[in-house]
Amino acid sequence: DTAVSQTPKYLVTQMGNDKSIKCEQNLGHDTMYWYKQDSKKFLKIMFSYNNKELIINETVPNRFSPKSPDKAHLNLHINSLELGDSAVYFCASSQGSPPSLHFGNGTRLTVT
C-alpha cells in the first residue's frame, strides 16, 4: 500500500546501455514528476505530467524520454547512458497547487 512506488531500487549498468525506471502512484493524484538528485543531494526537476500530458520538460538531454500511459504511471527511459547520468532518480506525485510532493523511494542509477 505504498503511495508512490518506483522500480528498480538500484540499477547498475554500463555506458551506452538503455534502461528504464517505472513509477506508479495510488494516491489518485493528477500530476507526476521525475526529479534527479545528484551526488551533492541537489534535487532538480526533469519532467512533469498532468493527466498523461507533458507539462514540464526542463533542459534534459533527449536521451531521456518519459512516458505516461495513464495518470497513475510515469516511466523514464534513458538511452545511451553516460557516466554523468549516475544519480538518484525520484518519482513524485502531487494534487492541487501549490504542489506538495509525495516522493517515491528513489532509484539509484550507477553507470560504469
Next chain:
Amino acid sequence: EDKVVQSPLSLVVHEGDTVTLNCSYEVTNFRSLLWYKQEKKAPTFLFMLTSSGIEKKSGRLSSILDKKELSSILNITATQTGDSAIYLCAAPLQGAQKLVFGQGTRLTINP
C-alpha cells in the same frame, strides 16, 4: 532566475541542542515555501508556509516565513539522533506545477 538558497550546508551538533536552519528565496510572484526532511530515502513533507509571521509547529520542529526578508527558518529544539537528515526547502514557481529546491542542509546529531 528563480532560486532557493539554504544555509548552512552542513551542521553537526550534540543531542539536546537547538538548531536553526535557514532558507532564502528569490522567486517571482512568490506564493509559498515548503520544508522537507530526507533521511535515507524519499524526502518527506514537513511544512508549507504561505503567510508571513505565522509559525507552524509539529512537535519539536517549527518554522516561520518572513516575506520581508524573503526567508524562512526551521527550528528544531532538544535535538535527537533521529533528527539527523538532510533538510530541504523549496518554492513553487509561478504558473508552474514544479518546485525549485535549495541545496539542502545536512544535519548530524551526535549522541
